[in-house]
Amino acid sequence: MSQKLNWMNSSDSKTTKLYFEDGSIKYEGQILNNLYEGKGKLYFKNTNGILKYEGDFKEGKFNGFGKIYEKDGRLISEGNFINDLPKGFITFRNGDKFIGDLSLDYKREGYGILLSFSKNFFYKGTFKDDNIHGKGILYCDSNLTRISVDGIWVVNKLDGYGVTYWPNGNKKWEGYLTEENSKIILNGNCSTYLENGYLNSIAFFTRGKVSGRIRIFKNNFLKYEGEVRQTDDGNGVYHGFGVIYEDNTDKILFEGYFQNGKPDGVGTAYYNDYKFYHGGFKFGNSHGKGTLYYPSGNIKKC
16 A cells, blocks of 8 residues: 555645546545555546545555445445454445454454344354354344354354254254254254253254164153154154153163054063063054063063
8 A cells, every 4th residue: 555656736735636647536635754644535546536445544554444445336344444454343335244354355354243134143253265164153132142053164154063052041952063055954963952951862963863873851861762763744753672761760661672653573661560571562562472570570471
């Protein structure tokens, strides 16, 4: 920005006008020691007076509050500048507000806060090449008081370990989070929580679906541990080998094979009077050959 100033035509002691060789205006404002200084306006070359920057200058560079424009006259951003670089609080032409550092070409770079009211998107974290990239926190409100997601972004999409939260502030999901079509997807080992803060499940997910075994909890007690089958509605049912526990205790009620949510195949059922049955099951009931074992040691073939 600092350069020898030519084509000068002073109109008064406070305001100076500089012109390009073609006669179009280049700069209008204050000058000190042959450098832009104080309030001024800088224009694009060969545009017959289209404004490029208006605001504060110091030692020939943007320093202080100013506004940057496109050649078509549209505002790019307004805010504070230090040595030609936007610093601090910047407002973009779409109404988004950014607090942080921008690069020479006015791209968000490094740590900052983005407040996008049009998209209801409020973010605090790292940026790279104008994209959300790296560690950051997404908030539910512009006051940055209620966390929605705390995670890792790669070029504007979640991709890494993170935590999502219910509106009341309790955890919702925790694990490897990715994003598809603006929806958060669970991948890898993840935990899910109920809105009251109780643990709901621990499982391995593949693109949002349980893959393999799952541990399901009720009132923070283990309720089921085993395999499940994903249903068309996005839910899951016990399917394969698993273990069911009595509510609010660690007592096993059934261990064996399930089909579509019900015991089906070989399994063992445990009863309150300490007897248990081992054998075949069908549609949730004992079926076929089996043996009933009593606390006394007696055995009954079924």
